Amino acid sequence: MTASRSESVGDAPVTVDRAGLWDAEALSDVAAATFPLACPPDATAEDIDLFIAEVLSGERFGEYLNDPDYTVLKAVAADDIVGYAMLHAGEPADPEVAAAVDLAPVVEISKMYVLPGHHGSGISTALMRAALELAREQGAAGVWLGVNQRNERAQRFYGKHGFRRVGTKTFLVGKQLHHDYVLRLVF
Ligand SMILES: CC(C)(COP(=O)(O)OP(=O)(O)OC[C@H]1O[C@@H](n2cnc3c(N)ncnc32)[C@H](O)[C@@H]1OP(=O)(O)O)[C@@H](O)C(=O)NCCC(=O)NCCS
Numbered sequence: 001m002t003a004s005r006s007e008s009v010g011d012a013p014v015t016v017d018r019a020g021l022w023d024a025e026a027l028s029d030v031a032a033a034t035f036p037l038a039c040p041p042d043a044t045a046e047d048i049d050l051f052i053a054e055v056l057s058g059e060r061f062g063e064y065l066n067d068p069d070y071t072v073l074k075a076v077a078a079d080d081i082v083g084y085a086m087l088h089a090g091e092p093a094d095p096e097v098a099a100a101v102d103l104a105p106v107v108e109i110s111k112m113y114v115l116p117g118h119h120g121s122g123i124s125t126a127l128m129r130a131a132l133e134l135a136r137e138q139g140a141a142g143v144w145l146g147v148n149q150r151n152e153r154a155q156r157f158y159g160k161h162g163f164r165r166v167g168t169k170t171f172l173v174g175k176q177l178h179h180d181y182v183l184r185l186v187f
Contacts, residue, residue: 005130014123016130019072019084024061026081027072031056034083034113039173040150047174073130075114075123083114085127089138100167100182101144107135109145112154119153128161132185142187146171146180158183 004017019027032052039048054060064070069090075083088108092098109131114124135143146169147154163183171178 014075014077016075016126019074021065025058027061027084028058030081038151047176050174075127082118083123085131086111097169103141105140107140107143109143142185144184149179
């Protein structure tokens, strides 16, 4: 993604751009508001809060934004961050996921979250397009991601963008193990 992309989504223009260190706290706020939406109904508030504190704090976003292996894209509407995506370059750490994904070089779309008031608005599509463009620019042969097996809305969204199921994995949220599908899109 060489420059920011502006698209008109409904009545409100949305801009998707790389986030910077100064966005860490605002990204953390959006992450805390949206992460629970991706969790299965039996996830406890305690486990979700633990995950948010450990993985989605402003401090952690500062680390992601400083790490060259990560890129955070923000979707901005009316001066507010309303969604974000995070890309992570490199082979999947889990050997079973790496075998299922079977692509090199590969980029993980490790987060894709939009505030609920903006679902179905096209903002997520703008974020996805920008994420795929960036991964292509980075020379990836394709992208992969994990999605909770009970998150049907997200699965449908990824399916519309060409992702196909290649495996399963687990994902620890607090003390509870969640069950994900591994999805892949080959360029
Ligand atoms: C996942 C997310 C980014 C997708 O963005 P979105 O704006 O909701 O996506 P879209 O509206 O373009 O697509 C969702 C599709 O799921 C459908 N859908 C909605 N609710 C659904 C449900 N309960 N079950 C199945 N499909 C559903 C929608 O109708 C739409 O399909 P359509 O375009 O064919 O009508 C957004 O929903 C989100 O941020 N969710 C909460 C966080 C999350 O789950 N992130 C993904 C983590 S892996």
